[in-house]
Amino acid sequence: MLLNTSQKLYKTARHQQETAASAPTLVSLITLKLRSTANKKTIGMADHFIEIKIPQQRNYNNINNSCPFPSVLSPNPATTATVSRLAEKVRTQKPFLDSLLLKAGSVLFRGFDDVKTAKEFNDVVEAFGYEELPYVGGAAPRTNIVGRVFTANESPPDQKIPFHHEMAQVPEFPSKLFFFCEVEPGSGGETPIVLSHIVYERMKHKYPDFVEQLEQHGLIYTRVLGEKDDPSSPIGRGWKSTFLTEDKSIAEERAARLGMKLEWMEDGGVKTIMGPIPAIKYDESRQRKIWFNSMVAAYTGWKDDRNDPVKAVTFGNGKPLPADIVHDCLNILEEESVAIPWQKGDVLLIDNWAVLHARRSFNPPRRILASLCK
Numbered sequence: 001m002l003l004n005t006s007q008k009l010y011k012t013a014r015h016q017q018e019t020a021a022s023a024p025t026l027v028s029l030i031t032l033k034l035r036s037t038a039n040k041k042t043i044g045m046a047d048h049f050i051e052i053k054i055p056q057q058r059n060y061n062n063i064n065n066s067c068p069f070p071s072v073l074s075p076n077p078a079t080t081a082t083v084s085r086l087a088e089k090v091r092t093q094k095p096f097l098d099s100l101l102l103k104a105g106s107v108l109f110r111g112f113d114d115v116k117t118a119k120e121f122n123d124v125v126e127a128f129g130y131e132e133l134p135y136v137g138g139a140a141p142r143t144n145i146v147g148r149v150f151t152a153n154e155s156p157p158d159q160k161i162p163f164h165h166e167m168a169q170v171p172e173f174p175s176k177l178f179f180f181c182e183v184e185p186g187s188g189g190e191t192p193i194v195l196s197h198i199v200y201e202r203m204k205h206k207y208p209d210f211v212e213q214l215e216q217h218g219l220i221y222t223r224v225l226g227e228k229d230d231p232s233s234p235i236g237r238g239w240k241s242t243f244l245t246e247d248k249s250i251a252e253e254r255a256a257r258l259g260m261k262l263e264w265m266e267d268g269g270v271k272t273i274m275g276p277i278p279a280i281k282y283d284e285s286r287q288r289k290i291w292f293n294s295m296v297a298a299y300t301g302w303k304d305d306r307n308d309p310v311k312a313v314t315f316g317n318g319k320p321l322p323a324d325i326v327h328d329c330l331n332i333l334e335e336e337s338v339a340i341p342w343q344k345g346d347v348l349l350i351d352n353w354a355v356l357h358a359r360r361s362f363n364p365p366r367r368i369l370a371s372l373c374k
Contacts, residue, residue: 048089049073052110056340060198069195069338070106070348086112086347087120087127094128102285105354106193108340109347116345118369121180122147124347130373133174136244136254141229141236145369152179152368153359155234161359163194163333164297166352166372169221169274170258174372177350177357181342182367189362190339191348193355196290200280202332203291210325211280214293217316220275221298224306227268233304239270269306276316283353290353296333297358299326333358342368 050073057068075089083089086109090097101107115121125148132148142150153161167173179191204211223235230236243251248264255262255272263271281292298313299321314320339360350357 048076048079048083048093050076054340056338058338060195067103069104070108070193070340071100071104072108072110074109074111085114085123087123090124090127097128101349101351105195105351107349109349110343110345112345112347115180115347116182118145118149118180118182119147121178121182121347121369122149122371124180125149125178125371125373128176128349128373130176133172133372133374134244135372136172136242136258141231141233141241142370148371149180149369150371152370153234154231155236156232157189157362157364157366159234160301160361161234162297162301162330163192163337163356163358164294165196165292165356168292168294169277169298170260171277172258174352174374176373177352178371178373179346179348179350180369180371181344181346182369183365184342184344185366186363188360189366189368190341190360191368192334192337192339192358192360193348193350194333194337194357196292196354196356197283197286197288198336199291199329199332199356200289202336203329204289206328206332207325210322213315214279218276219279219293219295220273220314220316220318221277221294222271222273222312222314223298223302224265224271225269226306230304235302235304235307239272281353286354291356292353295321296326296330299323300330342366 051068052072052074053068054072057070057072059066059068075086083092097107109115109124115124135142135150141154142152143154144150155161165173166177200211225237225239225242227240228238229241230238239251240246243254245251245254251270252262259274259277261273263273265271279291279293279295281290282288283290295313299309301309302312303309310320310323333356337358
């Protein structure tokens with residue numbers, strides 16, 4: 001009797017998958033229900049989450065163990081009555097979520113109606129238990145909203161933000177990033193993501209000499225900061241908010257701890273010089289090399305009244321980067337990326353060791369909040 005019931009459930013799920021391939025499916029939930037029917041002690045994703053499919057996901061067979069990128073989780077209706085809040089679900093299933101993040105590199109939580117405000121998003125971040133990373137040395141203009149939650153880059157909506165690992169241009173960078181969609185965009189405004197090791201492998205195959213130079217010399221990043229934040233620029237964070245002080249001597253101390261050199265300008269601004277710093281890193285947890293840098297972002301996006309992007313990043317020996325290869329790297333990033341349209345209430349968790357991210361231009365309104373973790 002149990003076998004017949006299980007077979008019917010499975011056939012029904014398969015039929016739904018085949019006739020509605022473009023819509024989210026419950027195959028993962030049905031499979032887990034079958035396991036639960038056979039063994040009541042089985043505990044796993046079916047406790048609080050179901051894995052759904054969306055059209056934008058990618059699968060990297062033989063590279064990412066066929067794990068969808070990103071993984072997308074929604075509430076399990078069978079347990080919502082007892083544990084409704086996402087923060088509670090996270091606390092009870094943290095080992096499972098950590099394991100999933102290690103496999104997938106990024107996890108999108110979608111359909112959790114209890115996450116509507118910055119405070120509720122902050123509760124979710126806190127539930128993961130990751131240590132907070134102060135935003136020191138980053139380029140993006142941001143505003144603290146509540147607790148550990150900030151606005152994402154506040155640059156104008158018509159500007160794209162190129163692919164980068166968060167704060168790859170400084171030695172102390174976050175290991176995890178959270179993004180939260182408080183107000184979904186009118187149109188556009190996706191946050192494309194791409195697996196870093198895939199980019200490394202493609203660049204190594206196509207431009208072995210260039211990658212060898214990167215591994216040998218690293219990169220130097222140069223940026224001129226104004227005294228105050230400039231919201232018209234994607235790299236408009238002023239030195240006072242960058243170093244969390246109004247005292248130049250304290251700014252110099254904090255820059256020195258990052259390995260950063262400062263050259264003060266007559267107008268009150270400062271030139272920051274960072275590096276040489278590695279452009280290729282080794283991800284110990286996944287045992288693979290990664291494209292851990294902000295080369296494309298700096299070369300194509302660090303442009304405003306104070307900065308020339310061509311001078312913003314060079315080889316670690318000071319030699320200029322070949323423009324054609326940098327722009328082809330941008331093409332590779334785009335080709336391998338996944339861009340999922342934001343929905344209100346979405347929470348996107350990114351492993352900064354595994355994934356680069358970007359931002360597409362958009363038509364307002366759009367309000368994405370962020371949190372950085374060590």
